[in-house]
Amino acid sequence: MQKAVRLFGLTLLLLSLTAGLVSGAGPVLVEYDCETPLKGAALKPGAPDGSSYWFTETAVDLPGLPEDSMELLVWSMDIRFDEEGAGFTPMSSEDRLGTCIRSNTRRDKYNLAVQAGSTVFSPITEIEPGQWYHLELMGKYSAPDSFMYLLLWRYNEEGERTDLQVFANVNRRQLNANVGQGASFIRLEPNTSVDNVRIFQPTVDSLTLTANADLVVAGQEVEFLVEGSRHGIALALGNTVSYQLFDANGNPLADPNFTIGSDGVLRVADFVPDQELIAQAVDLGGAVSNPVTVSVKSNSALQIVSAGFNQALTKLVDVELIKSYDYDGTAVLVIEVFDPQGNLYEMVTRNIAVDLVPVKENYTMPVNYTLPEGFNPADWQLKARIVSSVSR
Incomplete structure (x- = not known):
């Protein structure tokens, strides 16, 4: 009888006959685009992205998170350090300092530095007074697992970020001094130009x-x-x-x-x-x-590769088998039919001539099993599996 349907990709040695045959920024928590006037700062044109920016004339506090956070956060901004002492500090609601980022001249070099005391500065890298940078502090303010990285990009003439530098363990002393407090807002120092100020949760x-x-x-x-x-x-x-x-x-x-x-x-x-x-x-x-x-x-000696049916889908004509390794034990093909309620209606078996099945080559085994009268692929189910002496 002519076969019209062949099913492939059987899994778990199970044959089912059904009608179906036929880059790293997470949520932004605080954001300032620096496009509107701000008390204590002048609104000026010419930011790296072509928009306006703030130039602080006095110290300015930017309202931030609703409460102090010790979670992993990124404190991010485009920044230009226009004069000595320019910079910013993440702050707690009780005015406790976080990491004090400042510009500082040391041995005739204008540096990006961390202020660790009233007159103590730890230089990080040399910068240029008129140069725009993108700066991020990434870490958490807490103990004992506090940490902070400083990431610094330089803007080129096309307004693109270039030359990323990454600095680890920035200002451990002040990180740990802010025990159990966290930080919630940013304080901008005088003579600092900023744009696109954000606090956000980082993603990988x-x-x-x-x-x-x-x-x-x-x-x-x-x-x-x-x-x-x-x-x-x-x-x-x-x-x-x-x-x-x-x-x-x-x-x-x-x-x-x-x-x-x-x-x-x-x-x-x-x-x-x-x-x-x-x-x-x-x-x-x-x-x-x-x-x-x-x-x-596979942990099975024999596997069903596909099954062939007659054109009317009333008879299982054959199954295609493959042997995973050299096995000469006994094996039986078990065919089960389930009614629409999921009850086992009929079960038949066919012995498999294991010695005729080649290793790792497909072998077609005749079955010639006629489905029960009234079998409807829409709600009945046919399952086929192999039981052998090495099956579990």
């Missing part, structure tokens, strides 16, 4: 994914580890990372036999055929990890 711009094994046997697990960073700075990942699975051709894999949860553990069901999977991690901020390929090795 890079993810690195690794696995504890590159081979997994069906019925077992593989654990993935993902690490994130922003501009090369390692950051702890929260519950913002999810995982994606693809087949060997890069197509999304939606197969219940392969699951990976937020814990990064890939769980493989029993008796899946040999194949390769590709895993990737994705962060809510948009960062995507490197792909990691894992080879899946």
